[in-house]
Every structure is written in C-alpha cells, then in structure tokens.
Amino acid sequence: MVAEYHVAWQQKKLRWFLPLIYDVWEEQWSERQALWPELLLTIKLTPTQEWECRQLKRTCRQDYPLLVWLAQDRDNFLSELICLEGQGHVSDICGDCRTLDPHFRCEDCFGVIMYCQDCIIKEHHQHPLHHLEYWTGSYFECRSLRDLGLWIQLGHHVGGRCYRPCPIARDDFTVIHSNGVHSVSLDFCSCKSAEALFQQLLRICWFPASSKKPHTAATFNVLQQFHLLSFKSKVSAFEFYQSLSCISDNTGLNRPKDRYKQFLCIVRQWHHLKLLKHTGHGHDPLGVSNTKQGNCALLCPACPHPGKNLPQDWRSIKPEKQFLYSLFVTLDTNFRLKRRAVSKDSNDPSLSEGWAYFVEESAYKLYLSCHTNDIQEVRLDSTGIGIVVCARHGMKLANGVRDLQKGERYVNMDYLFALALSGTTVDRLNILYDITCQWHKSLYQRMMSLPQEVQLDLSAKHISFFVLKFHLPTHIMPCQWKYSFNWTCGVGHTDDEVPEHGWAHINPVGSSTKVMGPGHRRDTIDDFFGDWNWKKSIALDFEELKKSLSFKYPEQLSTWQQQVEDWEDDLSKPNPFEVKEISITQANICLWLTMEEAQASQSSLEPPLHPNISPSILISAGVDLEDQQLHLRTNLTKLGLHATDAQKAKMQQRSNALACCIEVWMKMHTLYIPGMAAFAPEDIPLYLPLQINCKFSCSHNLESIKFQLQEGQANDALNELHQGLQSIVYMLKFKDRFLCGQGANTRACNCLKNVDAKIDLSVAKYHAAHRALCTLGPLLGKVGWKTAL
Structure with a gap:
C-alpha cells in the first residue's frame, strides 16, 4: 500500500530525510506546511522505501536535531518553562526551617527552592547581589534583598x-x-x-x-x-x-x-591596572611612576633581542649565518581607525602615556609643530593610525603606533619607525613597506632631522628594503626584482602581509573609538594590541616543544641537530631531511618471488604443477584481479539511478572482460586448490589462501606468497593515498588563489571529486590488504609488520 507524506526537503535529499519521515509517522504536518510552504513536496513511499526508512532511522536521527526537536519535544520544553513561572513541582515547605507556606525563591541560586523571609536573608549574607522573587498567590514579582532588610x-x-x-x-x-x-x-x-x-x-x-x-x-x-x-x-x-x-x-x-x-x-582604571599588573610593574620598588616608555608592551619572544634570547657570541657568527639574527619589521597604515575632533588631551589624558604601544603624545606633537606642512583633516583629529609590526610573527612593536593627521606622510612614518627601533641593537634589519621604493630614498638624511633622543643610526646596520608581496605587482618592473623577497637570500618565505591580518581584528573597534576622547582611545587600542600580542605569544609554543623533545629524546635530538648543522655548513654531506627508507611495493615482492622460484626450480627434483604458471604468478594474478574487482564494484556504485545506456554498456563490457580473465585464472587455480561456485564477475570469490575453508587444502608456500604480496599492496595503497592527499591540498590552494567564476570552479570541483574518488579507492585497497595480513600473520607467525602498516 502506497502512503503519501508532505516533506519539507529537496528531492535529492530524500534518502537522508527518510528517517525523519518515519520518526513523525502519522503526525500532523500542518505546522510544517506553514514553516516551509515553498519546499513542500508530495512523496510516495513504497514498502521498500518504508523498510529503508526504518533501517536508516537509528543512524541518521542526529543529522537533523532541530527538526527532531521541533517534531517531538517542543511542546514539552514549553510546558516546563511555563511551569517555572509558577511554583510548579516545588515543595510547599521552607527549604531551611521547614515551615509551611514559603513565599521567596532566588533566581541565581542553584535549584528552585522556596524559603521564608528570615531563611532567605540568612542564606544570602554571602550573596547580596542575587535576584529574589516573591509569590503573591497568582504570580512571582521581583524583590530585592535590600527590600527585605539585608544590610x-x-x-x-x-x-x-x-x-x-x-x-x-x-x-x-x-x-x-x-x-x-x-x-x-x-x-x-x-x-x-x-x-x-x-x-x-x-x-x-x-x-x-x-x-x-x-x-x-x-x-x-x-x-x-x-x-x-x-x-x-x-x-x-x-x-x-x-x-x-x-x-x-x-x-x-x-x-x-x-x-x-x-x-x-572604572573600566579605564581596571584596564590600566591590569596592564601594570601583567607586566610586573606592581613590584617596582620605586613605584609605577618609574615605568619607562614602551616598558608595558609585550615583546615578540621569537624575534632577536640581544641580552634576552640570543647567545653571547651572536655577533661573531659566520657571515653566511648572520641572517638568523635579522629583525623583520613592517610599516603600514590604517585609515579606518579615525577619531573625531571631540575633547582634548587636557580633558582626557592617557593613563599610560607612551608606556605600551602608542608613542608619547607631547614629544610627538612638539616634533610635528616644527614642520610647516602640518595639515589637519576637517572635523577629524586623526585620520587613522600608522604602525610598525614584527613581519615574521605579527606582533606590535613597543611605541610602534601613532595617529596620522593627513594621509601617509613621511614626517609621521619616519618618527614612528625610528622610535619603534630605537631600543634594538640588532645589526641586520629587513624593512617592509608598500611604498618602500620611494620612502627609503633620503631616509638616512631624514633621520638626522629627528629629535636627538629618537634618532636611529642606520649607518651601522645592514638594512634591506622590500615591498610587500601583495602590493609588488602594482609597482613598475624594476621594483619587482629589486624589492622582492623571491630574489633575496636569508629572508625565507616571509608572510609580509601580517599587518592586514591584525587590521581585521582591530577594525570593528573603530566604530566606538572614533567618538572617544584622545586618551581614552589610545588606552583602548593599547589594550586590544596587548591582547593581540598575548595570544600571539601563547601560540608560539615551540620552546616548550623543544624542551619536551630534549627531555624525552635527548640523544636522538642532539644527533639530529648535529646532522642538520653539518649539512647546513657543507651541502655535500647527507641531507637529514631526505627520506631514506623506501617502502616495499608489490612489484618488488613479485620480483623477489620470481627470483626465488627460479633458484628453487634449478635445485628441485619435483616437476611443477604447470609449466608456465608458478605459485607466485598465480597469487599475484589473483591479487590483481581482486584490485580490478574493487575498481569495478566502485564504478558500478557510482553509476546511480540515471546512468546512460553508453555508461551501462561500458560497465558491462568491463564486467565481461573481467569474467573472462577470472575464468582463465580459475582453470589454473584448480591445480592448486579445487572447488568453487559461480558468481557475478565483480563478486566472484577468488579463493586466495586466506579465503580457503578448512576443508580445502592449501600449501604453506601459497599462504606465504599471499602475505608478501598483500604487504606490498598495502604499501602501494599508502603511497597512493599520500599522493592523493598532496594533490588535494595543491588543487585546493590553486583553486582558491587563481580560479573565479562558476564555470572554472565547477570544473575544479569535478577534478577534486575525481581525486577524492581515487583516495577512497586507495583506502579501500589498504583496508582489504590489512585484513588479509591480520588473517595470515598469525598463521605464518609474522610479527613486526604492523609497525610500518
């Protein structure tokens, strides 16, 4: 008997929606029709589909938790909420003194317990900020502990x-x-x-x-x-x-x-005190006033800081290794963090003026007042901010943030650059800036015009200038080779667009900071940058990894480090990153077995069962036929319900060819193991050694050959799986970076599906080989193979 049901789902999703249909059998569907009128379909379920529905019910129920809740539990949840609006199932005696007719309960305490007035006050001497409710006889009304007399x-x-x-x-x-x-x-x-x-x-x-x-x-x-x-x-x-x-x-x-x-x-004071506490200045014997410029900024633990994380002899290192102690910094600006011309520093000063990431305001404004080209945007006190960031790890530098008055002017960026790097004694600097091809010209002369305490001696440093990779294609051709990372030694694959990542984090704050006073805004942005640096430093847990490796594997780690150092000094020495162990393949196993049989045939006096088909050839051909069966079974499953006649004909031709091959193989098979039945080509059991029943005889030699071939097949499957996963990663990166448009993305998705199908096939091949090894291993006494597989 055919039943009709209204289902709020697309036709192609029917198979996965069947469990829900069965779950709400004979339910009223009028509510669902109101919820999804545009998706309602009339679907007829045959007895076969009803049976499939019952089979899938248990496995797919949790695929649609919201729809199941909507169909079964919504009314029960609502009833419980309404029950809590009254006294519900609560006892009608006081939860403490056990007197009758209590009237009070607490919204914030655990559990729904009614108390009398004296008991609820006694229970809340340590919780004076809880919300109470008083039962009037018909409903609950809000009461405070202060109204009840709590002092x-x-x-x-x-x-x-x-x-x-x-x-x-x-x-x-x-x-x-x-x-x-x-x-x-x-x-x-x-x-x-x-x-x-x-x-x-x-x-x-x-x-x-x-x-x-x-x-x-x-x-x-x-x-x-x-x-x-x-x-x-x-x-x-x-x-x-x-x-x-x-x-x-x-x-x-x-x-x-x-x-x-x-x-x-209170919030401003709290954030300021937290900054001082976290940076250790609460323990300064001279007090907080002894804090210096930039002392409250969190430094990048992975960047070179002489006297902190560098060896004592870092300056005497070989010239070809000096790039290891280079400092990478990026200059960038953000014009979304504006500030309107409201309030002024005398009315709203910063609580930590220059102690963290923003530069000190008075000295900066005194420097700007000496330049006659100081132009201010109308109705804006600041058009944005400039920043100096660690280009390798994305952390903000101390005193590396400053307001801009009108665009991205050299007078602002020079001061910011010099002040951010004034405390470093690193000899090698890699400077990244999207307009560095123009900005670095006359930079040495402009440094001399800065205040004496800010001036940076660039003549004693080895400086390299670069243009950010994303901005480089918009520059002229000479810039693209002169300021490119790709043609410079000692810089690696630096992600020089790290400031853009940070802007995505701070930009949403601009809607509130643009109407703040100048000091409040600087303190707020300082606070957010401090949190950003803290999370970055927590993520850099490589030092803990190195310590754990040194503790668990001290000898192996020292040996490996020595090998790496030797190879870096002399590239002719063995490369420690090169894979030296090659897994055994099925082809290797076939070659070894053939050579062994050739030696055995010369020394053996017994004639072979077949002049051209040796045991290794028989088992190897059987393993290949198993692989063909797996491919054919997979392709038949993918045909679906709407396969064309040409596709069906092609599958039938492959099935017929496979049946002929198996028939020829079976004739040789009966020489070694008699007895078989008729099956479809893709399902014919090939009666390889692990599939032999105990009533049939099978030689120990055949089982050993089968084990070795399956071990090679498992290694082949793992290699194919590794190659497939690498292909998937490359194709996804290529698709995201270079492809756009529906047509190109559709073709790319089809390619990805093909690679994914090959991956699934490799997984199935590996599982089949692994099951065979688990069966034959104990029979042959093989151990240790699970280490590699």
Missing part, C-alpha cells in the same frame, strides 16, 4: 558586627554586577583600625568609582567579563552597560540609576 557591613568578616558603622548618605549605594545593576544598603567601618573606604570595597572585590566618598562600585566579576567580551565581540561599554540595565528591568518602568559614566571610569 552589608564592610571592614569585618561576613556576619560580623561593627561598633562604629558609617552609613552611606541617603542610604544610596549602587553596585554593577554581571547579573544587573543593584541598589544595596551598606555601612562602612569607622573603627580605629579601619582601612580607607576604597580599600574596604576592594577587599570584597568591589571596585569603587571614587576613592573619597564612593557611592558606586563594580564587581571584579563584571569587569573581567566585559574585558574579555570586548576582546572577542568588540562590544562597547555603552552597549554592555545597557544590557546590564535591561537585566535588572527590561520594561523600562523601574530602571536602575544611570551609572554609565561611573562604569566607564
């Missing part, structure tokens, strides 16, 4: 009594937490041994907005949450605070007091 006493342990409490004026103290904005009742301690008011707040992990008479504080939890969230989602402080306000009251009828300005001030 917070600072300066003493939780629950302790203070004999000289100092209440807040107007009993008005606001706390910003990750679950909203709260008004709390709070007393400071004014005992003789009491700390300052801001210290009392900091010691309970509340950050005050003022150090004199604080009325607002933010918890460390919410500050840490916003800090990390801003790095990942680029959310602004305004958006984050508004979301906290909506958590407290999303109706707008009883919004908490607006403490956005106080929160903004």
